[in-house]
Amino acid sequence: MYVVTAEEMQKMDRHVIDVIGIPAAVLMENAGSAIARDVQEYSRTHGIDKGKRPPRWAILVGKGNNGGDGLVAARHLMENGVDVTLLFAQSPEQLTGEAARQQEIARRLGIPSIVYGTSPVDWRSFDGIVDALLGTGSKGAPRGPYADLIREANASGLPIISADIPSGLDADTGVPHDPCIRAVRTVALAFLKRGLVQTGGLDKAGEVVVRPIGIWPSLADTFGIQTFLLGEQLFRERFRLDPRLPRQADTHKGTYGHVLVVAGSREMSGAGLLCSKAALRAGSGLVTWVMPDALLPALIGHVPEVMLAGLPGKWNLPEARAKLIALVRSRSVTVIGPGLGRFPGDADWLRMLWEETNSPLVLDADALNILADADLSSWPKRETPTILTPHPGEMARLANVTTSKIQQNRIELARSYARRHRLTLVLKGAGTVVAAPDGRAYINPTGNPGMATGGAGDVLAGMIGGLLAQGLPADHAACLAVWLHGSAGDRAAAKRPSGYSLIATDILEEL
Numbered sequence: 001m002y003v004v005t006a007e008e009m010q011k012m013d014r015h016v017i018d019v020i021g022i023p024a025a026v027l028m029e030n031a032g033s034a035i036a037r038d039v040q041e042y043s044r045t046h047g048i049d050k051g052k053r054p055p056r057w058a059i060l061v062g063k064g065n066n067g068g069d070g071l072v073a074a075r076h077l078m079e080n081g082v083d084v085t086l087l088f089a090q091s092p093e094q095l096t097g098e099a100a101r102q103q104e105i106a107r108r109l110g111i112p113s114i115v116y117g118t119s120p121v122d123w124r125s126f127d128g129i130v131d132a133l134l135g136t137g138s139k140g141a142p143r144g145p146y147a148d149l150i151r152e153a154n155a156s157g158l159p160i161i162s163a164d165i166p167s168g169l170d171a172d173t174g175v176p177h178d179p180c181i182r183a184v185r186t187v188a189l190a191f192l193k194r195g196l197v198q199t200g201g202l203d204k205a206g207e208v209v210v211r212p213i214g215i216w217p218s219l220a221d222t223f224g225i226q227t228f229l230l231g232e233q234l235f236r237e238r239f240r241l242d243p244r245l246p247r248q249a250d251t252h253k254g255t256y257g258h259v260l261v262v263a264g265s266r267e268m269s270g271a272g273l274l275c276s277k278a279a280l281r282a283g284s285g286l287v288t289w290v291m292p293d294a295l296l297p298a299l300i301g302h303v304p305e306v307m308l309a310g311l312p313g314k315w316n317l318p319e320a321r322a323k324l325i326a327l328v329r330s331r332s333v334t335v336i337g338p339g340l341g342r343f344p345g346d347a348d349w350l351r352m353l354w355e356e357t358n359s360p361l362v363l364d365a366d367a368l369n370i371l372a373d374a375d376l377s378s379w380p381k382r383e384t385p386t387i388l389t390p391h392p393g394e395m396a397r398l399a400n401v402t403t404s405k406i407q408q409n410r411i412e413l414a415r416s417y418a419r420r421h422r423l424t425l426v427l428k429g430a431g432t433v434v435a436a437p438d439g440r441a442y443i444n445p446t447g448n449p450g451m452a453t454g455g456a457g458d459v460l461a462g463m464i465g466g467l468l469a470q471g472l473p474a475d476h477a478a479c480l481a482v483w484l485h486g487s488a489g490d491r492a493a494a495k496r497p498s499g500y501s502l503i504a505t506d507i508l509e510e511l
């Protein structure tokens with residue numbers, strides 16, 4: 001599924017209207033009737049239409065096309081016996097374009113209306129609110145009556161269904177302005193807007209549904225849309241990958257690759273364990289976990305399925321380096337970093353693995369901290385798959401900006417970093433972004449806040465390694481791992497609904 005910016009959406013709208021010739025009023029009619037259907041469906045499934053009187057919905061109307069959608073929705077709702085009241089943010093004469101036409105129709109039909117600010121609103125008389133104040137044409141924080149209306153609507157405690165995006169949400173970044181509507185459902189029109197699947201949008205939009213309005217999805221390809229939502233349909237149609245395909249009968253462990261895990265230290269051996277187990281659970285035929293000799297005895301027998309390899313002395317001693325290079329070269333994929341710790345000369349050590357081997361690498365945790373202290377732009381570009389899996393703090397260090405800057409523009413920052421360094425970047429956090437070196441970016445809808453727990457990232461790094469080892473291209477392996485990891489986390493969370501007690505082992509168990 002495509003994910004678009006406000007500007008991309010506007011360009012496609014204009015194309016459909018001006019070049020193809022579908023009248024703007026037709027698109028708005030489709031948008032409004034889709035919203036009305038969602039309001040009725042919500043009323044039905046939430047018992048709002050159960051009383052003796054018809055359900056009462058307030059429709060908040062802004063002056064642009066978003067308001068126009070709300071006016072059409074009001075008309076369709078009225079036709080279906082819903083008791084609607086229009087609440088204009090500004091006086092109806094100020095509505096523009098298509099919205100003005102819809103306002104004229106609503107006036108002639110006699111749909112009851114109030115102009116906000118002319119008399120107090122009795123919110124208790126309504127069962128729900130449609131938010132059609134501001135859409136993709138909104139700029140900056142809601143001003144004047146828009147801000148006041150949003151605050152009152154939120155304070156009413158009524159369920160709010162937003163048209164296209166919650167008013168006050170930045171459609172592109174998902175950063176909520178003050179104030180911002182907090183919706184129970186958002187009816188995205190034609191395409192998902194980026195803000196709905198990033199940062200604040202995930203909290204403010206409620207359940208997000210995408211409804212067609214007469215703009216065909218493949219138009220996004222013509223317009224070069226490069227951002228996608230992960231899901232089974234995308235895996236099948238774009239990646240030609242079926243996550244449910246059973247294994248073939250005539251295969252053996254060698255068929256499924258061999259992951260080398262370079263991880264763990266005395267204080268953080270668990271990170272290596274979780275990572276190795278996850279690589280196995282993702283289907284890698286074999287996993288070897290390598291660590292300095294001194295750490296090895298304590299781990300013998302802890303995971304019988306994982307092979308252990310010891311290095312003489314410490315990571316950076318010459319004998320250890322030589323043995324490590326040999327191990328990396330003889331395995332299909334290497335995952336470096338979970339619980340590794342830092343040590344003198346670690347930047348040279350990592351650069352040696354980066355330059356002197358051509359095996360696929362997954363870099364996580366301390367490997368990313370090492371990279372952040374080095375100057376990656378002076379390192380050679382790798383020809384083989386290289387995947388970085390930073391959380392926002394690690395990404396901030398890699399890109400040398402603040403964490404809040406990263407969070408304000410996750411998709412574009414991830415995309416430009418991946419392009420510039422020609423690698424695959426997994427920017428973790430709610431709505432994880434996978435950015436490929438070809439400029440495509442994928443957003444993950446699975447997962448939950450219960451997964452914000454130590455070790456969850458080690459599991460993900462291991463899973464990516466496990467899928468890479470089975471021969472998937474880097475972006476496919478990263479996308480599938482991220483999606484499966486989140487889905488496993490969702491199943492684990494279903495057993496511990498508050499989210500607080502979920503731990504990384506639970507995610508592993510659900511794979």
Ligand SMILES: NC(=O)C1=CN([C@@H]2O[C@H](COP(=O)(O)OP(=O)(O)OC[C@H]3O[C@@H](n4cnc5c(N)ncnc54)[C@H](O)[C@@H]3O)[C@@H](O)[C@H]2O)[C@@H](O)CC1
Nearest residue numbers: 013027064065066134135136137138139140141142143164
């Ligand atoms: N043909 C189209 O372009 C279609 C547009 N559609 C709807 O139209 C929306 C976009 O419509 P518009 O481009 O008219 O813009 P909006 O309706 O989002 O905003 C309209 C007006 O609000 C005012 N405004 C902007 N920022 C503000 C702020 N911070 N505080 C207060 N007022 C502010 C401006 O005067 C702006 O013109 C979409 O989100 C969607 O809901 C749909 O009807 C489908 C077709």
Ligand SMILES: [K+]
Nearest residue numbers: 134163165167
């Ligand atoms: K809206």
